[in-house]
Amino acid sequence: MVGMxxxxxxxxxxxxxxxxxxxxxxxxPGKADALIVLGYVSKDGRIHPLLKERLDEACKLFRxxxxxxxxxxxxxxxSRRSESELMKKYLVENGxxxxxxxxxxxxxxxxxxxxxxxxxxxxxxxxSFIIITNLFHIRRTKYIMHRLGxxxxxxxxxxxxxxxxFQLKLTFLEIRAFRLTLPIxxxxxxxQNDG
Numbered sequence: 001m002v003g004m005x006x007x008x009x010x011x012x013x014x015x016x017x018x019x020x021x022x023x024x025x026x027x028x029p030g031k032a033d034a035l036i037v038l039g040y041v042s043k044d045g046r047i048h049p050l051l052k053e054r055l056d057e058a059c060k061l062f063r064x065x066x067x068x069x070x071x072x073x074x075x076x077x078x079s080r081r082s083e084s085e086l087m088k089k090y091l092v093e094n095g096x097x098x099x100x101x102x103x104x105x106x107x108x109x110x111x112x113x114x115x116x117x118x119x120x121x122x123x124x125x126x127x128s129f130i131i132i133t134n135l136f137h138i139r140r141t142k143y144i145m146h147r148l149g150x151x152x153x154x155x156x157x158x159x160x161x162x163x164x165x166f167q168l169k170l171t172f173l174e175i176r177a178f179r180l181t182l183p184i185x186x187x188x189x190x191x192q193n194d195g
Contacts, residue, residue, distance in 0.1 A: 022171050023135045023163055025142075028153035033126035034102075035067050036117045036152075038110065038133045038141070039074020039083030046079075047086055050166050053157045054132050055087055059094050061130070061155060070096060071120055071129075073104040073113040110137070111144055111184045115192070118150060130155050136167045140178050147185050148192075 037058045040051035047055070058070050070091060074083025082105040092098045104120050107113045121129060129152040133141055138154050145152065163171075 019168070019171055022139055022174065023158075023167075025135060025138045025154065025156075027155050027158070029061050029065075029130060029155035030153065031065050032067060032128040032130045032153065034069045034071050034121060034124075034129045035061055035155075036071045036073060036113075036129050036131050037087060038113045038131065038137070039072070039077070039087065039107070040134075041078040042083055042086050043078040045081050045086065047090055050134050050162075050170075051083070051087070052090070053134060053159070053162055053166075055090050055094070057132050057155055057157050059091065059096060061132070062096055062100075067100075067130075068126065069100055069102050069124065071102045071104055071117050073107055073117045075105050075107050075112075077108055109181075109184060110141055111148075111181060111188050114141070114144055114148055114150060115188055118148070128152065132156065134167055134170075135163065136171045136174055140174060140181060143178075144181065144185060147189065 035058050037054050040048050040054065042048055042051060061067070062070060072084040072087035072091070074087065076082045084103040084105040088101045088103055091101050102120055102124065104116045107116050131141060131152055131154050133156060135156045135158060138156060142154070
């Protein structure tokens with residue numbers, strides 16, 4: 001019976017360590033040419049609370065640092081309207097000038113978010129960027145960026161309430177998401193090298 005207690009304690013410690021590791025990422029908001037806000041599935045044309053959190057962070061940083069552009073990245077994953085269209089509308093309604101928001105509306109996953117945003121940056125001659133997403137998503141995004149040869153900063157709203165209410169379940173789903181991401185990255189790199 002004592003052995004089972006130790007096993008349960010070790011398992012609980014492993015889970016806690018994983019949660020802390022995933023959320024304790026270094027955030028570097030600041031000056032850059034662009035903010036890139038990664039999309040999140042928005043069903044029925046409504047902005048999910050996690051996406052709202054990303055957009056509110058973008059508004060805050062834009063007001064603070066005056067970035068040249070905010071790139072909103074996301075295709076029509078959960079509704080007929082693209083995530084980028086919903087995101088742009090939200091940003092404009094919250095004081096960001098429409099001409100400063102660039103839409104990337106073709107992507108269906110994080111790998112494509114980054115690839116297509118990178119193309120948009122090249123088109124507008126933007127060199128530096130800060131990715132805005134949620135804490136649980138940063139480590140996988142950072143890995144994808146590294147594999148795609150991209151280097152930039154990260155920002156997120158570090159809210160204990162958000163972690164407990166919205167992000168905790170997704171924290172554990174990131175293990176599966178990471179495994180699913182690996183073949184997508186390989187295909188993207190292969191296509192990039194062939195193109």
